[in-house]
Amino acid sequence: MKVGNPETSNFFTPDFASSVRFVFFMILCIVLMFLDTQTERLATTKSFLSNMLSPIIFAANIPNQLGSAVSFQFQNREDYQSRIDELERENFLMRSRVQRLTALEAENSRLRTLMQSSADVVQNVIIAEIISVNFDPYRHQITLNRGSKDGVYPGQSLLADDGIVGQVEKTFRNYSIAVLITDPSHTVPVQVNRSGLRALLKGKGKFKTLDLDTVPNYEDIKVGDLLVTSGLGGRFPRGYPVATVLSVDFNPASPFARITAKPTTLLDRMREVLLVVDEQDKELGSSLIGPFKTP
Amino acid sequence: MNRIPVYLLLLFAILLDVFAWPSLLVHIVPPFALLIVAYWAIHAPGYLGLGTAFIIGIVLDMTLDDVLGHHSVSYLIITYVLIKMHRQMRIYPVWQQSIIIAMMILGERVLFYWISVSLGRIPYDLWFLLGVVGTLLIWPLVFWLCSKVQRGFQIY
Numbered sequence: 001m002k003v004g005n006p007e008t009s010n011f012f013t014p015d016f017a018s019s020v021r022f023v024f025f026m027i028l029c030i031v032l033m034f035l036d037t038q039t040e041r042l043a044t045t046k047s048f049l050s051n052m053l054s055p056i057i058f059a060a061n062i063p064n065q066l067g068s069a070v071s072f073q074f075q076n077r078e079d080y081q082s083r084i085d086e087l088e089r090e091n092f093l094m095r096s097r098v099q100r101l102t103a104l105e106a107e108n109s110r111l112r113t114l115m116q117s118s119a120d121v122v123q124n125v126i127i128a129e130i131i132s133v134n135f136d137p138y139r140h141q142i143t144l145n146r147g148s149k150d151g152v153y154p155g156q157s158l159l160a161d162d163g164i165v166g167q168v169e170k171t172f173r174n175y176s177i178a179v180l181i182t183d184p185s186h187t188v189p190v191q192v193n194r195s196g197l198r199a200l201l202k203g204k205g206k207f208k209t210l211d212l213d214t215v216p217n218y219e220d221i222k223v224g225d226l227l228v229t230s231g232l233g234g235r236f237p238r239g240y241p242v243a244t245v246l247s248v249d250f251n252p253a254s255p256f257a258r259i260t261a262k263p264t265t266l267l268d269r270m271r272e273v274l275l276v277v278d279e280q281d282k283e284l285g286s287s288l289i290g291p292f293k294t295p
Numbered sequence: 296m297n298r299i300p301v302y303l304l305l306l307f308a309i310l311l312d313v314f315a316w317p318s319l320l321v322h323i324v325p326p327f328a329l330l331i332v333a334y335w336a337i338h339a340p341g342y343l344g345l346g347t348a349f350i351i352g353i354v355l356d357m358t359l360d361d362v363l364g365h366h367s368v369s370y371l372i373i374t375y376v377l378i379k380m381h382r383q384m385r386i387y388p389v390w391q392q393s394i395i396i397a398m399m400i401l402g403e404r405v406l407f408y409w410i411s412v413s414l415g416r417i418p419y420d421l422w423f424l425l426g427v428v429g430t431l432l433i434w435p436l437v438f439w440l441c442s443k444v445q446r447g448f449q450i451y
Contacts, residue, residue, distance in 0.1 A: 015379070018345065022375040025349045029371065032353075032364035037414060042363060049357045056358050060313035132315045134359075138411070141360065170360065177360050268318075 050172045057143060057175065061132045068271075125159070126150060126275040131175065133268070138205060140183040142166070144273065147174045152275055155235060159274040163241035163264040164188065164229055168275065180267055181242065182207055190242055191230035195220045198230050201242060201261060207268045210243055212259035217250050219257070227261055237276055297448040301343065304444060305331055309351065313358045322422040325400065325429035327437075328355065329370050333396060334441040336377040337384045339450055348374040362414055369403040369410075393434035400430040 036042050128144040146152050148171040156168040158178050166180040181188050182203040190201045190212075197219055202211045215221060225245040231238030243261035250257045308327035316324050328351045335343035352367025359366075376399065377384065384392060404426050444450070 018340070018375065018378050021345045022371060025345050025371050026368065029349070029352075029364035029367045033362055033368075033410075033414075036363040046357065046363065049353075053354060053357050056309060056313055056354070060310045060358075061315070064315065134315065136321060 047172060051174070054172065054174050057132065061143075064132070124277040126152065126277060127272055128152070128176075128275055129272050130270065138184060140166075140180040140186075140203065140205065140207075140267075141169070142178050142180060142273075144168075144176050144178055144275075145174075146275065147172050147176050149173050151277065152176045156278075157236050157240075157276045159240065159276055160265040160270050160272075163243075164236055165263075165265055165267065165270070165273055167235060178273075181263060182210060182267055187213075188236060188242055189230045189232040190227040192221055192245075193226040193228050193241075194222075195225075197221060198232065199227075199259075201227060208262055209246065210261045210263060212245070212261055213256070215257050215259055216255065217252065217257050221245060221248055221257070221259065223248055226264075237278065297450060300444050300448055301331075301335065301450065304441070305347070305351065309354060309358070312355055322425040323429040325426055325433050326370075326403070327433075329373060329400075329403070330396070330430065330434060330437045331441065332370065332374055333377055333399075334437060336374045337381045337392075338441070338445060340378045340381050342450055344378060345371055345374055365407070365410055365414075369406045372406070373399050373403055389435050389438050392438065393431050396434050397427045397431040401427045 032042070036046075126146055128146040128150075130142050131145045132143040134141040134143075144152070152168055152171050154168055154171055158165040158167060164181060166178050166183070166186070168176050169179045170177045179186055180203070181201070182205065184203055184205040186203045188201045189198065191198050197215070199215050200213045202213050204211055212221075212227070223245050226241055227243045227245065229236040229238055229240045229242055241264045243263050246260045246262045248257060248259050305328060308331045311324075311327040329348075332343060332348050332351060335347075348370040349367050352365075352370040353363065355361070355366040356363050384395070387395070401424065404423050408423055
């Protein structure tokens with residue numbers, strides 16, 4: 001062992017050698033942190049490392065998957081039957097709604113061509129499974145089992161059945177990391193569906209509440225209002241539900257009302273998400289929709 | 296080489312660190328891999344040391360999607376201090392060791408979140424300090440396990 005034996009060298013005593021090594025590694029760490037936060041030089045190294053280390057992420061998730069598999073095995077027949085019935089009913093309802101939707105979509109595009117505005121293209125989706133959830137209150141992130149080889153790109157919107165869930169932050173070959181709308185550093189531009197009022201919806205590190213910022217005291221907003229994405233900012237597609245208003249507190253002393261909202265999706269319960277593929281965004285690539293960066 | 300059992304132990308500890316703990320436990324869970332490195336820093340300095348602490352920090356940075364070097368900095372400091380004072384640490388009984396290690400983890404947590412804040416990630420509360428409690432409780436177990444491995448495989 002090169003460090004443990006003092007007799008190998010008079011000068012390099014173990015203590016001295018470990019001090020030198022310590023200083024060396026500390027400088028290395030600081031350089032790495034600087035390069036990683038201030039520049040993009042480490043991008044290729046990081047993607048190489050992440051591909052190498054992806055087995056660890058998948059392995060660390062085995063207990064969770066086993067747990068859900070076991071609970072799946074032990075459901076009894078009646079539960080299954082009632083679940084199937086419920087799903088069939090829901091499916092029937094959905095199908096009837098979709099019939100109406102296709103008609104409406106056609107009508108909408110016809111009207112849009114009449115008005116000579118760009119039509120909303122029908123969007124493709126990728127279905128991704130959530131392989132791990134970061135419960136750290138300071139960073140609400142999920143890891144998805146689809147990566148760049150499946151066509152996932154940074155900035156892509158995440159949908160669940162009830163609305164917008166978040167956006168893809170980083171992609172690697174086999175998996176990608178997405179940030180949820182409840183992350184304290186995340187903001188969604190939204191619009192009140194009833195009145196058209198625009199505002200910003202901020203996460204605060206809690207799964208059940210979001211803050212609606214910069215809404216003046218005199219604005220028209222009520223408890224129960226649906227907030228949909230406004231499409232401003234170019235990240236999220238327009239018109240998807242995000243949250244419902246939970247409480248409105250008009251405080252005359254402050255310029256803005258204090259409004260909290262509740263995400264329409266149960267963010268801590270979902271298992272799969274849909275990734276919306278927007279060909280335009282994809283072509284623009286990393287120049288416009290570059291990797292999401294914390295300030 | 297009789298290093299394989301120790302590396303397996305480290306790998307297991309890393310898996311525990313990466314595992315998505317339920318939200319009730321997330322703050323109490325101690326840094327397992329750091330504790331394993333701490334044991335070897337005390338009982339066989341030179342066998343596993345600063346290099347391992349650095350590499351484990353990088354692995355955790357990658358798997359937890361953190362800034363490269365973030366975990367390594369605090370892991371290196373703890374390992375270095377323990378290597379420097381390993382002779383004292385060996386004399387102490389296990390409960391006293393766990394108090395000292397827990398105090399070090401307190402320092403590590405504060406440094407870790409201080410760097411997080413300066414990188415733009417804002418903590419809202421002081422719950423992260425609960426990691427000290429987890430360390431206090433788990434150190435005897437880590438000590439027991441690692442000393443079994445050490446005696447079993449004659450690592451000195």
